[in-house]
Amino acid sequence: MSAAEAAAAPARRALPGAPLAGVAGLLVVWEALARLPGAEVLLAGPMAVALWLGENGALMARALAVTGAEAAAGFALGNLAAVALALCAVAWPRAERLIAALALLVFCLPLVATGPILRVLYGPGPGPQVTLAALAVYYTTFVPLLVGLRAAPAAWFDVVASYGRGRWAEILHVRLFAAAPYLVAGLQIAAPAAFLGAMVGEFTGAERGMGVLTIRALRALDVEATWALATVAALVSIAVYAAIGAAGRRLLREPPPVLLAPPGAGGGARPGAALGQAALAGGVALALWWGAMEAFGLNAFFAKRPGDVWAFLVTDPGAAAHRAELFGALADTLALAVPGYLAGLAAGAALAVALTLAPGAAAVAMPVAVALRAVPIVTTAPLVVLLMGRGAAGTIALVAVMIFFPVFVAALHGLARAPGQVLDVFESYAAGPLRRLVHAQLPAMLPAFFAAARMSLPAAILAVTVVEWLATGRGVGALMAISASLSDYAMLWSAVVVVALATVAGHALVAAAEARVLARYAGEQRR
Amino acid sequence: MPAEPGPPGISCAGLAKRFPAAGGGLEVVAPFTREFAAGATTALVGPSGCGKSTLLRMIAGLETPSAGSVAIGDETPAEVRARAGLAVSFQDPSLLPWRTVRGNVALALTLARRRAAAGTIDRLLALVGLEGFAGTRPGALSGGMRQRAAIARCLVTEPELLLLDEPFGAVDELTRRQLAHDLPRLWEARGTTTLFVTHSVTEAVLIADRVLVLSPRPARVVADIPVTLDRPRPEGVELTVAFAELAERVSAALARGAAEGGQTGLAAQ
Amino acid sequence: MRNGRTHLTRRGALALTGGAAAAGMLGAGARAATPATLQLSWLHSVQFAGSYIAQARGYWAEDGLDVTLAPGGPNAPVEPPVVSGRALVGVSAADYTAAAVAQGAPFRIIGVAMQKNPFAVASLPENPVERPQDLPGKRIGMALANMPVLEALCTLNGVDIDRIEIVPTQYSAAPLLAGEVDCLLCWATDLPVAMAVQGVESVTMLMADHGYALQSQTYIATDESLRTRRAELVGLMRGETRGWAAYRADLDAAVATTLEMHPDANLDPRAQRMQAERQVPLMFSELTEARGFGWFSAATVEETIETLAVLGHDVSPDLWDRSILEEVHAG
Structure with missing residues (x-):
């Protein structure tokens, strides 16, 4: 979120040209690396990339439209899921550890295993790409959001309680707003992850898209295409990162104080209780695993x-x-x-x-x-x-x-x-x-x-x-x-x-x- | 206390609070038994950290007592809160930074599931001296202005019971006098039962019908002093002999409480 | 179960109104054609040009089939869609099929597109590998997944595999060109072509010329499909046969069709043309001249079984079922 920019802000005032200088420096280093002897089979410099993009602009635009749409859908669904999970965890604190444990377990599933199964479930089409993009982002939004939903001074909840209102009023009037900056931070981290998820999702047998082009370019030794694809993916991710940051700063004119607290902090629970909770989470995970496979x-x-x-x-x-x-x-x-x-x-x-x-x-x-x-x-x-x-x-x-x-x-x-x-x-x-x-x-x-x-x-x-x-x-x-x-x-x-x-x-x-x-x-x- | 029609009185029976800690726990409020008449304004005066805020929070039902009970009329605090019959102004103004002043005041209405007549919020903001700041966010206000906004938030739902925790703590001297003069008129007109915590002796005598002086922690009642001045207070009442005598009685009780309670406080630690 | 699956599919399609659902929609427009999916083993390229021709020229439509060609990819094994019934036929290879059958998959090989295995060792002319005996002392770059292939080659040719330095690499020619390895284990039809297009000449030793007799690009279907969906299997294989015949007759047209059907695939026309040419001797043999595309005889099955045994797969000739091809080539 804006802390990064906040750190950058004073510098920006001091050195107006610094970001430009940074980008220019990066380009020069990149070009120089690409011109090292022996680098031509590994790395294409910015000039070569620009040239390739000039020649294949339409192809790249179509691939970007496909992968971008997959990433965007995955980004939206994954973050919605994260918001829903975090809200459930806050609304039913007893379920929080279970929700957090299952969310972590699902996030740990290697895509080598999930990809083919998703393809069988969805058949042809963007289903696996969207799902993998969503799976790539939901956890990194869920964790900070859970922190954010809690990051409000106790006195604010007293105000709600003094009018006899409960948990949902707390969520609606206090927690959601208190969590907004954390959501922005989560969304920013999610942007590149969604794009990567969509690209890897295309490895499961997609018709088209930037992931498909990347596999092809890597195999065909097409260094220019490989790096052009990587550059476009990076530029899109950076643009989304910056756009979310800018939108965050516009919308959150008066952000609440940032109190980064670890959710639950793992403290307080006795070892026995923790073991019991782990056993419960494990049991639920096994049941879900078996049940989902049977259901489908x-x-x-x-x-x-x-x-x-x-x-x-x-x-x-x-x-x-x-x-x-x-x-x-x-x-x-x-x-x-x-x-x-x-x-x-x-x-x-x-x-x-x-x-x-x-x-x-x-x-x-x-x-x-x-x-x-x-x-x-x-x-x-x-x-x-x-x-x-x-x-x-x-x-x-x-x-x-x-x-x-x-x-x-x-x-x-x-x-x-x-x-x-x-x-x-x-x-x-x-x-x-x-x-x-x-x-x-x-x-x-x-x-x-x-x-x-x-x-x-x-x-x-x-x-x-x-x-x-x-x-x-x-x-x-x-x-x-x-x-x-x-x-x-x-x-x-x-x-x-x-x-x-x-x-x-x-x-x-x-x-x-x-x-x-x-x-x-x-x-x-x-x- | 028998339930009467209109605003309820408050009845505390053996209300006590002890926080669990090593060595038997920390006693914050010693068993407290008192009645507060309906429609009356009572000041709780005591040194910092004596437990008066905890007492107020227990009466609001925001803190669970270790012993004893609170009845508001014939209801529990939770029941009164559930129908938004009370309002609390906290030591910290607790304004939501993303809402404007007007939005923060309106939040109370939303939480209480009520509507106010058009212009109510503006009238209240004018009363607490915040006209022209309705669209401002709390971040741009001084500490005293925030506290006044919090008071306006308390008043907007027209509660039967008003619990104010050092409502003027950060307010500047001039405004404080103005508020001490204006606000009681408002809640008296409505017949609101009011409890307020302060450590200003003058403020207590100026505003309240009755002053409870509390000892250092654990809070215990040192003196229960009825304030026999005219209502509403005439202009310049602070300069009268009667006022000075009352203030002197309260101060003396405070000093007495400190002398006795210091040992109790030490013993509790 | 079936409902759940359709529901998911629909939701996937709704989530993105991408063109990928287009195949199904076109099918819905056609008159009561039976849908069938052919699961390819890799991304679209001239490797599957015969199928594209069958699709483009309506060979399958003539048989009342609406065929979807599902591309593969690095994370798209062929076996699960076939086992689950999502694909009617998959393009696999004899060793993968044998492994899947050993794990309980009810597969039969119903046709063989690549009579000769495309695995090869590619090297550079200044340090060539022309025979298996050249391998000792060399560094070979390969995916570890292909270890059994190298082991089989060494066993078949009496080469000591311990004297070869194996470098696990990704599937790319870059490690060879960067001098990290002396040779690559790859398909004769892809990495050498990629190098040629970049102007790098290479030496290719086809393993099939050194005893590695293993049918590749085999068509697999389940026992159940063979019992209950025979007409569709016959129609699908007939289309394949006609498509590949057309491919052989006119490689340029085959490349053109491939490029036209996949404008978003960034296929290089020169590389595709070169690949098309190189796969001809692998796909068409005296046997296919005599009996037709995809054919296998008791003798070629026996050779493959022997190579599979070297690879550690124990299979019987029952794995092959020629009844579909017989029907195709009879009519």
Whole structure:
């Protein structure tokens, strides 16, 4: 949302040409990279891209219309779903943990597994693309929205209560408005994700669109087309990001104070109760899994039920071998996902801190940051892997790129949240920016940072499995792709379950760390 | 207290609040038993942090008492709230930043599911000295102006019971006098039962029919002083001997409460 | 169940009034044609030109069929739509079909489009791989999914696979051109063509010429369809046969039809023409000359079974069902 711009705003006043200079610098670096010897099979520079777009403008416009419409529909549906889920969670607090757990589980489902099933469900047409775009965005809107729906001073709810009105009046008159800035932040993060979701959705057998053109261009060694597609996808994402930000600033003239509180904060619940809730969520998930497959009459050849997975991993004669293969692949994957995730968290927070210390750099850094996130991973994955080698570095870098952006945006929000009066106190003692940062701004950033850390954990898993699938051919991402091609759907669904459980476990770890840190630094955030 | 037609009186029986904490908990309000007559205006005076706000919130039903009960007429606070029969002005004005002043006042009507005659909001805003600010958002107002907007919000639903928590805390001295003069006329005319929390002795004597002086935490009644001045208060009443005597009695009770209650407060910690 | 499915489909179509639903709508306009879907194994290209010709020239319409050609993609396995009945026929390959059958899918191979397997090892002329014996000491770039293919090639030719350095890569010629690998495991009809179009000459060693006898682009259908939808299967395969005959007769027209039907696919006419030419020797053999398009004999089935055995798939000749082709070519 506008915190990023807020950081950029003073700089803009100071250096009117800075954003332009930033974009120009980016273009020059890009062109120079493309002209390096040997780069011609990997990277097309801005000139070549512009030339290609000039020649194939009509084709690109038609593809953009298709993919853009899919992404827009997915964006709308996914965000509506997020709003509905968040409202349900606030309206029925007892159901909140269950809703949050199921929302996380569904978000963890690898698209290698869901794509073909969606295609069978929908048949030809844009159904899978729209659904995958919606699935790619709903969670990153749901999490901040849930925070936002709570981010109102208790006194506002007293006003509602003093007129004898209940939860729905609170939601209608207070929470929805209090959540608006968080919704804007969520929508901004969702824009590139929806586009990527639609493009990957086209991998499930679409007639046309930018995803289809990307596969074709990658295979045909058409470097200009590949980068032209990536550029258009990035430009659209950046434009939507900026438009939502601008609309947010127009509509939210008097935004409520931003209090980034972790939903539920994971605190308070005794371990026994938490286990019970986890068991309930697991039971509901299993029932939904089985029930949905039965309801849609999905053939058990490719739509494996919970019992099939149990047999495959536990009771089959070959179960031990299956487990060894699956957990071996999972270990390979986690060995890359964890460092990538941590690097992304560190990079996001570090950039936000750097911009807070040197706001003048924001105008240059912001476009680069948005662009990095907006370039679809399906294009960058093969490139980064080629550049950085098929070892760990390339994959780790890609995972980091995928998650650093939401962390960066959230951290900027958090840093800006340090109350003005507190900063004035530091000012009155002539404390330098570094001390201000350490003692006031970093603690203020922690709640937002952890919310982003939890939210981007599934994104890290998604990124690493996509890279493994499309580029490196290792780990659980590749295992899932191979299993699908060899019709080994029991392995595929077992992988889905294990990946989802690993993500949920990681989420619980981050939440536990969050609870410990916030108990010390931001006690008021916990209820 | 028998239920009468018209605005209800308030009856508190053994009302107490203890917050759970290590070492037996923190007692905020000692058992409190009092009646408040229908249509009367009562001031609750006490030092900061003595628990008077908690007492007010329990009477409004926004805080669950640890012991005792509140009856408003023959209803519970929740029942009165459910028909929007009361209004609370909180220490923090609690205006929604995205609504204009008029929008914030109108919010009370929406929440109370009521309509007001045309011009009501403008009249109230004029009464609290906010004419010309109806379209302004709270962010652009001073603290005192926000508090006055919150008072206007309280009055717009014409409640039977008005609970005001330091309603003039941030209001400047001149405006405060004006309000202390004008507002009681309004609620007296309507026969509203009013409780207000303040730590200004002058304000208490000027506005109230009765002053309850509370000790430091846990709040306990040190003195219950009827104010025997004419209603409505004549111009310049603050300069009369009768007023000075009353104010002196209240101040003395406050000092007495502080001397006694200091130990209780320590003991509670 | 069926209701739920139609409902979902309709909602998908409503969510976006994209052109993809157009196929169904056109069908509704035609007179009482029976709808049938042919699930292709990859994105639209001249690889399926025979089908486009059948569609464009109305061969299927003459048989009372309204055929939808569903494209594939990197995340679009052929087997699920066929198993679920969403597609009547799928374009698979003998090894994928064997794997699916081993997992319980009730498939039969009812026709073989590619008599010779298109898998090849592509290399650059300065460091060529011309025979399997050239492979040891080389770095080969390939998708790990294709390991069984390389293993089979090595087994069939007595090459020590441990002496080949395997580099997992995405399916692209870029790693070869970037010097990351010495050769690529790919189809003879795509990456070498992509390189040729970019002006890079390459050496292609077709694995089928070195004992890798595995039918590809096989048409699969379920047992149930073979029992209950025979007329449609015959009609669909007859259209295919006529389409591919027309393809062979005039490659230029086939490429033109492909390009016309897929204006949004960014197909390069030169690459499509080159690919069309390269797949001719894979699809048409003495056997098909004698018996007709798609044919398989006991001998070619036996060869494929032997290669499948090397790949670790144990199948019986029952996997093949020639009754549909016999009906097509009898009439």
